[in-house]
Amino acid sequence: MITGGATDGDSNRARKAHSRQLEVCGVGGGNRGNGPTIDFRPQDLEGVETPHDDALVIKAIIANYDISRVFVNTGSSVNIIFKKAFDQMQIDEADLEPMATSLYGFTGNEVRPLGQIRLAISLGEEPTRRVRYSFFTIVDAPSSYNVILGRPTLSIFSAIVSTYHQKIKFPVEDLVGEARGDQFEGAHIIIWDWCNEGDHNQGSGPRDPRAGNQDNAPRGSILMILGGATDGDSNRARKSHSRQLEVCGVAGGSKGDGPTIGFGPQDLEGVETPHNDALFIKATIANYDISRVFVDTGSSVNIIFKKAFDQMQIDEADLEPMATSLYGFTGNEVRPLGQIRLAISLGEEPTRRTRYSFFTIVDVPSSYNVILGRPTLSVFSTAVSTYHQMIKFPVGDLVGEARGNQMTARRCYVDAVRTEARKARQIQGAEVHSVQEVPNPHTSAEKELLQVCPARPETTVQVAAELLAELKAEMVDCLLRNQDVFAWTSTDLTGVAPSVAIHRLIVLLEARPIKQKRRYFGPEQNKIIREEVQKLLKAGYIKEIHFPTWLSNVVLVPKSGNKWRNAGATYQRLIDKIFYHQQDRNIEMYVDDILIKSERGCSLITDIEETCGTLRRYGLKLNPAKCLFGVRVGKFLGYIVTEKGIEANPDKVQALSQMSPPRNLREAQRLMGRINALSQFISRSAECSLPFFKVLKRAQKFEWDKDCDKAFSELKEYLSQLPGSPNLPQASRYGCT
Helix, strand or coil, X not given: CEEECCCCCCCHHHXXXXXHHHHHHCCCCCCCCCCCCEEECHHHHCCCCCCCCCCCEEEEEECCEEEEEEEECCCECCCEEEHHHHHHCCCCHHHCECXXXXXXXXXXXXXXXXXXXXXXXXXXXXXCCEEEEEEEEEECCCCCCCEEECHHHHHHCCCEEECCCCEEXXXXXXXXXXXXXXXXXXXXXXXXXXXXXXXXXXXXXXXXXXXXXXXXXXXXXXXXXXXXCCCCCCHHHHHHHHHHHHHHCCCCCCCCCCCCEEECHHHHCCCCCCCCCCCEEEEEECCEEEEEEEECCCECCCEEEHHHHHHCCCCHHHCECCCCCEECCCCCEECCCEEEEEEEEECCCCCCEEEEEEEEEECCCCCCCEEECHHHHHHCCCEEECCCCEEEEEECCEEEEEECCHHHXXXXXXXXXXXXXXXXXXXXXXXXXXXXXXCCCCCCCCEEEEECCCCCCCCEEEEECCCCHHHHXXXXXXXXXXXXXXXXXXXXXXXXXXXXXXXXXXXXXXXXCCCCCCCCCCHHHHHHHHHHHHHHHXXXXXXXXXXXXXXXXXXXEEECCCEEEEXXXXXXXXXXXXXXXXXXXXXXXXXXXXXXXXXXHHHHHHHHHHHHHHHHHHCCCECHHHCEECCCCEEECCEEEEXXXXXXXXXXXXXXXXXXXXXXXXXXXXXXXXXXXXXXXXXXXHHHCHHHHHHHHCCCCCCCCHHHHHHHHHHHHHHCCCCCCCCCCHHHCXXXX
């Protein structure tokens, strides 16, 4: 399920206007044409291994390239070419048109497209090959597919999709063209997505020019909800299902006689065309009439969202646990609450049909109530046409159907894009406006503000409240004498002399300049950018030029304290040079973080004076908002500095201590990352972690055994005894001068 992109306009206003067309004009428009009737018959199952719920993966020619692994997905509002495939098509990125609207996957995570481009796409074989132009969105994200063929192209081709029959069909004047799916490839791609095993061959090489007109011959070859208990709730079960195609071929399954499922011009009655709307139907699930049921051939599971599940008054205790997570278009993981087998009915009497299918319950926000994925579509032997806004399925010798609601589709789409965009902004805001944590008594010190210069109210710095009165008075005098080393405003920044250090850009003069596409920011970020630019202009560090072609985008980095900053080059070598004589003696530094250390309280003022003198000599300034003087214990570069030395960060210790035993490979990798962050505080950490390393080595078969449980418990017990552990009483915590 992919929403977003420039579908029906690249702004909320355009999408709302498109949605209102149905309210104003009704749904009778569009030129229906005559066209052929498109049928799906039992013989269309020839060569298809049934029963199955495999994805539909076809081949297509795009921009004169033969491309395999083209995933047909009625749940996607855009066509997507993944960058790994786009790079092999040798199309200049400068030809991409910018896009204002992001893409949002099933989990709601945002993906910024590189741009979009209009390309020719050809489906089918002669004499029923059809060529049309469609916009493709270019996305730089990992994927086992090369292309996702979404509703825009399916609508342009007036295509009807049947994952059950493993093909799509489309009109070609008075004939019917088709593109067959590769069931073996479709099953295998899912397996590789799970196991992260290597990459497939990307294609079969350039076509032989002798095969036809060389001008028209392809120039080369290139070879959305995933997860759940599809074909088994483990990698072993899924691989076993995939191997059935290798062993048995793809001829199995009883095809039956069944009726012919046909789509004709008359099925467009009441449908507003042209369109590329999603298909939303109504269904009866567990004796509840449910609207906003999204038909998605790209989903490997059926999903009921918790807000709808709660209204069905089914006890959560009836849910069966699931070992396998769900993964959206952006690769983010969602842990399902469980699954349950329910009756689902589609259509109206006398062609109403009822079947049982498993539904996965998910607690994530959504504009939909249910996603109907391939498991149910396969059980009903369904043919799906987003273009005709209906699905059809056999009911004995008759054909049943469930019609879509275009008005609901457009409202859901607008709601989804608006909701996901708002959610993405909140996620960004969460990085900027971080949650205020409860101060840790081990790392926090009582502070008070001191005004350094009475004539300037803004000249305040922080000092430790625990300082003795005599030492505090000396500290005030010291800071007053050295107030010139603080940058109270941007105009106080004088800069470092070029004779001390200079930053040069080493470029190849013969290299071709790369044009960076404009990056769009939200209102809050734009305000911050304007303020920062004004500060730099006022300080004389930058000047305005009229050279709009080869400019770079501003890079914003979130900081603590609800602030942003512009990312710049490091000046570690500058710091190493000017503090060479103090390093390791009374100062520690890394990039722009400086720690002045004193063994005795009586030498603290002397060490501060020496450091301020060095800063003054080389023209460096301190940010008073980030300075804290006279503390006995503090956090530096993620570690706790005390009078006894460096101790483990209690936040990291607590994060590891509160971990549950890993349930999959990803969680085991997260465990090892947290152990590595504390490795210097764990005696014989490599030996303690040996059982976990063995689990990672068996990546294809995750197995958390008794040895792992024992090592995990021993590790937590050891962590509880570390100095700085949250479990130790405060009296055993130490400070430094």
